[in-house]
Amino acid sequence: MEESSLSRAPSRGGVNFLNVARTYIPNTKVECHYTLPPGTVPSASDWIGIFKVEAACVRDYHTFVWSSVPESATDGSPIHASVQFQASYLPKPGAQLYQFRYVNRQGRVCGQSPPFQFREPRPMDELVTLEETDGGSDILLVVPKATVLQNQLDESQQERNDLMQLKLQLEGQVTELRSRVQELETALASSRQEHVALKEQYKGLSRSHGELTEERDVLSRQQGDHVARILELEDDIQTISEKVLTKEVELDRVRDTVKALTREQEKLLGQLKEVQADKEQSEAELQVAQQENCRLNLELQEARGRQEEQSAQAQRLKDKMAQMKDTLGQAQQRVAELEPLKEQLRGAQELAASSQQKAALLGEELASAAGARDRTIAELHRSRLEVAGVNGRLAELSLHLKEEKSQWSKERAGLLQSMEAEKDKILKLSAEILRLEKAVQEEKTQNQVFKTELAQEKDSSLVRRPATRESRAQAS
Incomplete structure (x- = not known):
């Protein structure tokens, strides 16, 4: 009978399979234990398969299970894990050799176990006798050796897991204790340094105690002076504020x-x-008015031209009548002198009659010319009156215009003078405003300076009071 034993051999690729038996009993679950080397990152996509020894491809597996991913793993230490193959998926018993192979998610074989077989137990060689005590009576039990070995393997694996957990706990405690020791050593060193510093500080405080006592007296005297100065500055600030208000009221006015x-x-x-x-x-x-005057002057000149023409025509008619009268007198003298010449006289009379008719016609023309002259004279007189009226109106308008010009000139001069005076007043007021604003700004600046000095005095007094209290406390 071939003896079934457990072996622990390293496998290729870095993954070690633990407690691999030479034979396994069919129709019972098989538990596979393995160890991942340090630095290996397990994945849920890794798997462990049962392969024939002569299998050359990862697809030639008989069955497989997914690898288990531990919840906690310590960096730099191996990772222990295990998987179980269900009995229904295991190979049939025979002389074929099998082995476990660890395949990662890239399909690369990271480790393989020693070969093993699946065989039925022999009737006598694979049975062992166990003695069990029950109620004071001894009982002999006959069980397969593989079952006994499997139970022992489970117990040893459980014990090993407990020991590994205990080891991890102890390692964690050791790490915590080491860190605690380092912290205590650091605290001790800092305490020693602080102790030395406190000694030096105590010596310095002892030396400065006398100086602080003297400084306290000086500060007390200075505090009294500062209080008096503060009161004086407050009075000055009040006075300056009143002046500023007065200046602001004057500026508003x-x-x-x-x-x-x-x-x-x-x-x-x-x-x-x-x-x-x-x-x-x-x-x-x-x-x-000037345009109207020009028009009337033109009409007057035209009327004068017509009147002169009519006067010349009337004078010509008068000269002609006088000439005809002279001719008539000469004719009468000739009639008296020349009686024989009656025929000629009659002719002359006829000529005289015709001349009289002509003279009558000329008289009528002269009368009409005289009427026209009278009308022209009347029209000329009326035109002269109109021209005189226009000239009077023009003179009045010229006089009124001159008066308006003189009045406007006077008013303009007065307005210019008043504007100049107003400008002078405005310039003076602007200068006064600038002066007042400058004075107000100076007052504000001086007030700000006084407030700053007051704040500095208060701060210095507040700073010196705690120092005095501290020196008193140290002195006591």
């Missing part, structure tokens, strides 16, 4: 005056604009 002067200046500017508008209107009326 000056600003109101400036606003009133500005409104008055705007009013004067409005009046000046109205005067300028009146001036422009008067100039327009003057231009219209």
Whole structure:
């Protein structure tokens, strides 16, 4: 009978399979124990398969199970794990040799176990006798040797797991104790250094005790001086605040005056604009009157030309009548002298009659010319009257314009003078405002300086009081 024994042999690839038996009984579960080398990161995709020894490919497995991933693993230490193969998936008994192989998630074989077989136990060689005591009577039990070995293997594995857990706990405790010892050593060193520093500080405090006592007296005297200075500065600040308020009230009053002067200046500017508008209107009326005067002068010249022409025509008619009268007198003298020449006289009479008719016609023409002359004279007189009226109106307008110009010049001069005066006032007020603002700014600056000095005095007094208290406490 072939003896079944457990072996522990290293496998290739770094993964060690533990407690691999030479034979396994079919129809019973098989437990496979293995150890991963340090630095190996297990994965849920790794698996352990049962292969024939001559299998050359990872796909030629008979059965497999997924590897177990430990919950906790210590860096730098091996990882122990185990898996179980169910009885229904195991190979049939025979002379075929099998082995466990560890395959990672990349499909690479990381380790393999020694070969083993699946065989049925022999009737006598594979049986052992166990003695069990039950109620004072001894009982002999006959069980397969593989079962006994499997039970022993389970017990030893359980004991080994307990020992591994105990080892891990002890290692953790040792690590904690070492860290605690280091912390205590560090604390001891710092305590020693602090003790030395406290000694030096005590010596320094002892030396400075006398100096602090003297400084306390000096600070007490300085504190009294500072309190008096603070009270004086507070009085100065109150006085400066009252001055600032007075200056601000005066500044507001000056600003109101400036606003009133500005409104008055705007009013004067409005009046000046109205005067300028009146001036422009008067100039327009003057231009219209001048144009009317020119037109009337032209009409007067035309009327005078017509009157002179009519006068010349009337004079010509008068000369012609006088000439005809002279001719008539000469004819009468000739009639008296030349009686024989009656025929000629009659002819002359007829000529005289015709001349009289012509003279009558000329008289009528002269009368009509005289009427026309009278009408022309009347029209000329009326034109002269109109021209005289226009000249009078023009003179009045010129006089009014001169008066308006003189008044406007006076008003303009007055307005300019008032504007200059207002400008001078505004400039003076602006200078006064600037001066007041500068004075207010200086007062504020001085007030700020006083407040800063007061705050510094208060801070110095507050700083010196705790120092005095500390020196008193150390002295006591």
